[in-house]
Amino acid sequence: MADFAPQSLPHWRRAVLKVGSSLLAGAGGLDPLHARGLADFIAASRAQGREVVLVSSGAVAAGRGRIGAAGNGIVQRQALAALGQASLMGFWQALFAAPVAQVLLTHDDLRNRRRYLNARTALQELLRLGALPVVNENDTVAVDELKLGDNDNLAAAVASLVEADLLLIATDIAGLYSGHPLHDPAARPIERVDAVTPALLAVAGDAGVLGTGGMRTKLEAASKASAAGIATALFCGRDAATVAALGQGRLHGTFIAAHGNRISARKQWLRHAPATGTLEVDAGAQAALLRGASLLPGGVRRVDGDFRRGDVVEVRAADGTLLARGQAQYNAGESARIAGRHSRDIEAILGFRYDEAMVHRDDLVLLQHIDTHNEATA
């Protein structure tokens, strides 16, 4: 197979790194041979002030190591994943000085706006605490329509969830080839993909011996990440030089470009998602919003509608002008109780506190622009 020429990786601050079973499975369960280099890459990136969320497969392989032959049907794989998940966490913990944190997710969790917000808040808090989140699919409940299908797609969803700037997919092959490398000796390396087209998906084949999705799910994941404004880099995690080069900002593999920018993809969603409630704000909150601040409960005068945490709500001025749309941190009843009150009182009023804001600025899209003349004369 021809080599992939090196290319420079764009600068990144927060990445999701997906590591497939093909890199972790050994004869008797999990083998740290390739994981060690990837762990060093993560540790070095963190030491440079970057953040990494790891999406790791390998629970089924670890389970097989514990129990031996158990079949490969869905029920057997569920049982094997349950048997192996704790070992998988122990495996990663042994490779890191920083504490690792287990996060198990399903498609359903990410489709549900409240759970989406909960998962995002928890992941952000883990990063803030300096932990390394290790995400895997919650295989015990993830069957049929709940299933993301594979960890490549899960990694793309997590990259959007944490607003990563890069999705790194480590696998057992150097990158994407123009044909299935096991069957097509003339297959050529594809170093850059600007758009994941149906024609390109057609060249992406199924998995090797150990993985589940093959190149097809990697390209699907890259396509989803791209639509969310996140670029993807595919590389061989078995090749120590490739992994070391990545730490120097050089990619030997396939780069799949992002479409648009990350912020606009999310803001676009907030702009159009159906709203289930309205928060009416005072002039002080209106000015703060237009300056880019979060919406604190103190500036909210009235709460209408029946919404849950994570639902999209409209933010309106007292005269009814639509100022912004955003995701509510608190449900309608809770919002009504804390409206007009100081953020420091939230816990005393509700008995808990998710956030000091009623709508966090990361979850807010402004629909009015700052009128500098009015602001100067106000």
Ligand SMILES: Nc1ncnc2c1ncn2[C@@H]1O[C@H](COP(=O)(O)OP(=O)(O)O)[C@@H](O)[C@H]1O
């Ligand atoms: N066009 C292609 N280019 C590269 N690899 C391909 C292609 N089509 C299919 N593959 C297969 O995809 C495999 C990687 O996917 P997979 O086995 O699911 O690994 P992982 O466990 O890392 O997710 C490769 O080993 C290769 O056999």
Ligand SMILES: N[C@@H](CCC(=O)OP(=O)(O)O)C(=O)O
């Ligand atoms: N959740 C499963 C992984 C499923 C999966 O997508 O595997 P892979 O194609 O190797 O990334 C496990 O931990 O074994």
